[in-house]
Amino acid sequence: xxxxxxxxxxxxxxxxxxxxxxxxxxxxxxxxxxxxxxxxxxxxxxxxxxxxxxxxxxxxxxxxxxxxxxxxxxxxxxxxxxxxxxxxxxxxxxxxxxxxxxxxxxxxxxxxxxxxxxxxxxxxxxxxxxxxxxxxxxxxxxxxxxxxxxxxxxxxxxxxxxxxxxxxxxxxxxxxxxxxxxxxxxxxxxxxxxxxxxxxxxxxxxxxxxxxxxxxxxxxxxxxxxxxxxxxxxxxxxxxxxxxxxxxxxxxxxxxxxxxxxxxxxxxxxxxxxxxxxxxxxxxxxxxxxxxxxxxxxxxxxxxxxxxxxxxxxxxxxxxxxxxxxxxxxxxxxxxxxxxxxxxxxxxxxxxxxxxxxxxxxxxxxxxxxxx
Amino acid sequence: xxxxxxxxxxxxxxxxxxxxxxxxxxxxxxxxxxxxxxxxxxxxxxxxxxxxxxxxxxxxxxxxxxxxxxxxxxxxxxxxxxxxxxxxxxxxxxxxxxxxxxxxxxxxxxxxxxxxxxxxxxxxxxxxxxxxxxxxxxxxxxxxxxxxxxxxxxxxxxxxxxxxxxxxxxxxxxxxxxxxxxxxxxxxxxxxxxxxxxxxxxxxxxxxxxxxxxxxxxxxxxxxxxxxxxxxxxxxxxxxxxxxxxxxxxxxxxxxxxxxxxxxxxxxxxxxxxxxxxxxxxxxxxxxxxx
Numbered sequence: 001x002x003x004x005x006x007x008x009x010x011x012x013x014x015x016x017x018x019x020x021x022x023x024x025x026x027x028x029x030x031x032x033x034x035x036x037x038x039x040x041x042x043x044x045x046x047x048x049x050x051x052x053x054x055x056x057x058x059x060x061x062x063x064x065x066x067x068x069x070x071x072x073x074x075x076x077x078x079x080x081x082x083x084x085x086x087x088x089x090x091x092x093x094x095x096x097x098x099x100x101x102x103x104x105x106x107x108x109x110x111x112x113x114x115x116x117x118x119x120x121x122x123x124x125x126x127x128x129x130x131x132x133x134x135x136x137x138x139x140x141x142x143x144x145x146x147x148x149x150x151x152x153x154x155x156x157x158x159x160x161x162x163x164x165x166x167x168x169x170x171x172x173x174x175x176x177x178x179x180x181x182x183x184x185x186x187x188x189x190x191x192x193x194x195x196x197x198x199x200x201x202x203x204x205x206x207x208x209x210x211x212x213x214x215x216x217x218x219x220x221x222x223x224x225x226x227x228x229x230x231x232x233x234x235x236x237x238x239x240x241x242x243x244x245x246x247x248x249x250x251x252x253x254x255x256x257x258x259x260x261x262x263x264x265x266x267x268x269x270x271x272x273x274x275x276x277x278x279x280x281x282x283x284x285x286x287x288x289x290x291x292x293x294x295x296x297x298x299x300x301x302x303x304x305x306x307x308x309x310x311x312x313x314x315x316x317x318x319x320x321x322x323x324x325x326x327x328x329x330x331x332x333x334x335x336x337x338x339x340x341x342x343x344x345x346x347x348x349x350x351x352x353x354x355x356x357x358x359x360x361x362x363x364x365x366x367x368x369x370x371x372x
Numbered sequence: 373x374x375x376x377x378x379x380x381x382x383x384x385x386x387x388x389x390x391x392x393x394x395x396x397x398x399x400x401x402x403x404x405x406x407x408x409x410x411x412x413x414x415x416x417x418x419x420x421x422x423x424x425x426x427x428x429x430x431x432x433x434x435x436x437x438x439x440x441x442x443x444x445x446x447x448x449x450x451x452x453x454x455x456x457x458x459x460x461x462x463x464x465x466x467x468x469x470x471x472x473x474x475x476x477x478x479x480x481x482x483x484x485x486x487x488x489x490x491x492x493x494x495x496x497x498x499x500x501x502x503x504x505x506x507x508x509x510x511x512x513x514x515x516x517x518x519x520x521x522x523x524x525x526x527x528x529x530x531x532x533x534x535x536x537x538x539x540x541x542x543x544x545x546x547x548x549x550x551x552x553x554x555x556x557x558x559x560x561x562x563x564x565x566x567x568x569x570x571x572x573x574x575x576x577x578x579x580x581x582x583x584x585x586x587x588x589x590x591x592x593x594x595x596x597x598x599x600x601x602x603x604x605x606x607x608x609x610x611x612x613x614x615x616x617x618x619x620x621x622x623x624x625x626x627x628x629x630x631x632x633x634x635x636x637x638x639x640x641x642x643x644x645x646x647x648x649x650x651x652x653x654x655x656x657x658x659x660x661x662x663x
Binding site: 011064099103104108171180184192193198255256294295307308333342349 | 383384386387390391393394395396397398400401404412413414417471472474475477478479480481482483484486494497498501502503504505506507508509510511512513514515516519520521522531532534535538542554557558561566567568571592595596598599612613614616617620627630631634637638641642644645646649652653656657659660
């Protein structure tokens with residue numbers, strides 16, 4: 001653990017009487033190292049026990065976890081002992097950093113290791129290191145690449161959602177009565193659990209015999225409305241269901257941006273005789289650009305996690321046409337319970353996401369700089 | 373004037389159409405939960421006029437008037453899941469709000485150096501957790517939880533849910549704290565308060581509405597979470613979405629049951645949306661404007 005150091009001139013400047021005696025400093029160090037030693041000893045005992053080298057030990061790894069928590073608390077407390085007033089400031093950020101490191105970084109490192117193993121959770125053999133075998137299997141796995149391709153379509157659908165959300169946000173921002181009612185009504189789909197939506201919309205309203213949407217489609221003249229048997233239609237249906245739940249989020253974010261528009265500029269443009277379209281194109285849209293881009297980025301982040309409705313409604317069918325990467329990995333894990341291969345797939349997906357988001361954010365920043 | 377009127381009609385037309393799209397599935401679910409098999413197959417829509425409502429779906433769940441006061445296993449089961457969900461999501465949101473508010477306050481008031489990381493890097497480190505898809509963490513965490521005996525426990529679920537909502541809290545709260553004038557705390561510090569005391573006594577009351585928004589947003593996300601819950605829980609800590617999802621495959625023909633149980637899953641959050649809309653909107657808008 002490297003130290004959270006204090007550097008000059010904080011926004012909130014505190015004149016701190018920071019004279020810490022040598023004894024308390026030493027006490028702080030002793031606390032950290034002794035608790036670390038305790039954790040280390042427990043971990044060694046447990047490792048030996050689980051390798052069946054020694055007979056005594058614990059039934060599971062929980063004591064190690066407790067020792068780890070004790071160690072983390074000791075580090076936090078020692079900050080105050082060693083650095084005095086400065087240490088107290090560190091305590092604001094320290095718990096959150098420690099929490100994320102414990103729950104993200106450790107599992108990620110562990111996951112990196114198991115992604116190079118052949119590990120079937122239900123078999124008794126345990127894990128076997130198999131080097132790059134998982135990777136070669138991935139390269140020749142058409143379903144994984146198909147799932148990635150689907151994700152591209154799903155992400156592109158965000159643009160359509162954005163257009164709809166922008167239109168609705170502008171309408172909500174115009175001079176209308178009952179804005180509060182509309183706002184609540186528009187918000188409600190976001191409140192619904194994807195699991196409930198899967199049944200309400202996916203399984204019942206789109207049901208081909210009795211579902212109201214199917215009846216409506218028949219009334220419009222589509223004789224055999226099936227929403228999940230044709231690959232293209234199935235994918236579009238999935239996009240619509242996901243859009244339905246998440247358009248409210250975009251509406252609210254865009255509406256917040258519209259309400260923050262400078263009134264004087266809009267008035268001045270109206271006085272100059274700008275019509276609605278030029279007003280939108282030359283003034284509203286450019287000023288809204290940062291908000292729009294933030295909204296899009298947030299929406300894409302959520303879109304990349306898309307899984308629940310697919311797992312429940314189609315399970316990726318027909319023929320993998322609606323698969324998202326997450327739903328595919330889940331199936332891979334449920335059907336073959338191969339943790340190693342599934343983890344490798346998810347790590348490759350993470351790498352793709354990080355590359356995509358880096359490019360996207362850099363592109364957004366450059367665009368914003370050029371616009372301003 | 374005529375132009376204006378037709379414009380109004382178009383605006384209200386689109387708004388009402390979208391309202392219909394938003395609310396019809398809820399209306400459909402609510403009415404279907406009162407249907408019998410015959411009314412389901414005929415696709416009837418309006419209660420009392422098209423079909424005679426029945427308590428069939430709710431009776432199976434133990435929530436109809438005649439079963440409400442007799443013992444009912446499905447109701448016990450449902451209530452157990454309901455309290456699991458409520459307990460896990462409330463605890464996770466509270467933990468995330470506490471950790472996240474401290475971190476956001478620290479980042480908005482002090483300069484840190486954590487190895488090579490300065491304040492903007494630390495902020496980015498927190499926010500970047502948002503792009504981490506749950507599936508990447510799911511399998512390693514599953515294996516880790518098995519070793520730690522945390523599978524199917526409340527505490528295990530709370531920890532992982534806290535993680536998923538923590539970046540959102542930090543994102544919202546950072547702007548909230550930045551909007552509080554520093555002079556207020558400086559005055560308190562001059563009067564001899566410590567940093568933590570001025571945080572609790574002065575800053576916290578000012579940002580309380582922001583904290584409420586963050587808490588409600590977290591609550592919604594945790595309440596609806598299915599993916600991680602399906603992997604980690606099996607019996608003791610099973611949440612409502614997992615229970616509903618498992619019934620979708622087993623009871624798919626009994627629409628009235630499914631409708632009742634889906635409605636019960638959604639109802640709490642619809643009520644939250646109606647009464648706390650202001651806070652939800654505020655939380656989401658906070659993220660949009662400052663970016």
